[in-house]
Amino acid sequence: MHVPHAYFKLLPLAAIFALFSTTASAKDWPSGYSKCADEAGVCQVGDQPRLVSFGARDQWVVKPQKGVVTCDKATFGSDPLPNKIKKCALGPLVTTTPPPGGGNTGDASNEAAPATGWAGYGKGTTGGRGAGATSIYTVSSAWQLQEALKRSGTQPRIIKVYGNIDMASADNGGKFKSASDQSARNAIVLPSNTTLIGLGESAQIRNGRIVIKNVENVIVRNLQIVNPCDIAPVWDPNDGSSGNWNSEYDGLVVEGARHVWIDHNSFTDFPDTDDRAPVEKGKIKQCHDGALDVKKAADYITVSNNLFELHSKNNLVGSSDSASEDEGHLTVTFNNNYFRNVSERSPRVRFGKVHLYNNYYEGTKGKGIYPHKYSIGVGYKAKILSQNNVFDVAGAAACKDVIINPGSASKTGAMTDSGSLLNGSVLSVGPGKDCAFNSAIGWQVPYAVQPLPASSVRDSVKRNAGAGKLQVR
Structure with missing residues (x-):
């Protein structure tokens, strides 16, 4: 894991909690130090740089140090607990070795979206590339993250996340107390010209929702995103034949934004998986909404190299059949993503010109915490181009087991496919075939791309998808 020597561009004035620590008692240094x-x-x-903490009572500054280090405010640049006795503790070595699993040899925080997806089309998506030194932040607490988002206006900024940022931690007000309190404090709203990226293999966002709304030129990469759990799901007796629990808050939502690249992230419900939820009114009291949704006329979006796992309603493109504002918009590419034990909506599409290529789907029908229902939803006025996707779904015998119209039979969409495989056999999509969708999608890919052959997709995606595969300096 590489951590720059200028570790805190944004100095903490509030608690920095133990990385991955879940104990309730106060600690004087991070777990493992x-x-x-x-x-x-x-x-x-010693001669090799290590992370060293300075603080007490769950409030620390963490900074790379080497040699003989004085345990005081002058060394660490900040006093996390004024007028209290503090301590220093040694953490892990700081290395410049790239994380296992491949990745680039430069600094991923300065990369632009590739030309092989909608985000790279036209003027492209560069996020915070070119940010000045005062607009590059390394953050490890919810408070720091929110402060970094307030600064720099719309000038390019790069925010590097280190460790576990919990939006329900004490430095951001503690556990959510009500539905309105959760709504007010769990949003991570990204401005235009921003790159939000994880440092190392384990940068994580918990109890938060990343919001990219009515802005341009945003990149989110290399983060473990724990899909937020609504503390107050609402029962809707008219949802389905016998009612259902409905929840708010997606792990990440793109609304009305343009030029957005979502790459090399891991989305999961774990540890708050659905089997841990209570059953009320005869149904699981579902606290999760979507993992990643794109809606409200968003355009030029690429979702690539992500791991989506252990989730039910995964990706919406277009929020409803009546969202007429989406007509002519929702240009989205999904490529090289790994959908593992995801029940449905990978993605479910309405209206959008959506390009799906080289994605890998793995699941099981009828059992497990997240049994497979379907993968691709061809909804109202969807215009889907599918190429060389691979489905390994135990219990799926035909195309209609993985691709369906999940809405009204009278509100149909179009889809064309080439080169995709279901359990090793050719996927049968088109008029008169098992998945008998209209093939007149009415558009062609406006960028150059040569998808991998389906025979290479499984190994490539499993090797490269998800967080922890990029080098960030």
Whole structure:
């Protein structure tokens, strides 16, 4: 894991909680660290840089250090707990070795969206590339993240996430107390010209929803995103034949935005999987909504190299059959994504010109926490171009087991496919075939791309998709 020496561009004035620690009692250093000095003492760090914490009572600054280090405010640049005795503790070595699993050899935080998807079309998507030194932030708490989002106006900014950022941590107000409180404090609203990217293999967002709304030129990469759990699901007796619980909050939502690249992230419900939810009114009290949704006339979006797992209603493109504003918009590419144990909507499309290529689907019909229902939903006025996708779904015997119209039979969409496989056999899509969709989608891909052959998709996607595969300096 590489952590730059200028670790805190944005200094914390509030708690920085233990990375991945779930204990309720206060700690004087992060989990896995070991005490090296009391305040004003010295730590013998050694010749190789290590992460060193300075603080107490769950409030620390963490910074790379080496050699003989004085445990004081001057060394760490901030006092996380004024007028209290603090301690220093040694953490892991800081290395420049790229994480396992491949990735680029440069700095992924400065990369632009490739030309092989809608986000790279036209003027392209560059996010925060070109940000000045004062607009590059490394953050490791909810408070720091929100402060970084307030600064720099619409100038390019790069925000690097280190460790576990929990939007329900004490430095952001603590556990959500009500539906209105959750709505007010769980939003991570990204401005135009922003790159939000994880450092290392385990940068994570918990109890938050990333919102990209009515802005342009945004990139989100290399993050573990735990899909948020609504603390107050609402029962709708008219949903379905016997009612259902409905929840708010997607892991990430793109609304009315243009030029957005979502790449190399991992989306999951774990640890709050549906089997842990109570059953009320005869139904699981579902607390999750979508993992990643695109709607409200958003355009030029690429969703690539992500891992989606352990989730039910995964991706919406277009929010409803009556969302006429979406007509002529929702230009979205899904490529090289890994859908593992996802029940449905991968994606479900209305209205959009959606290009699906080299995605890998893995699941099981009829059992498990997230049994497979369908993968691609060809909804009202959908215009889907599918190429060389691979479905390995136990219990699926035919195309209609993985691709359906999930809405009204009178409100149909169009889809064409070439080169895709279902359990090793050719996927049968088109008029008069098992998936008998209209093939007149009415558009062609406006960018150059040569998809991998289906025979290479499984190994390629499983090797490259998800967070922790990029080098970020």
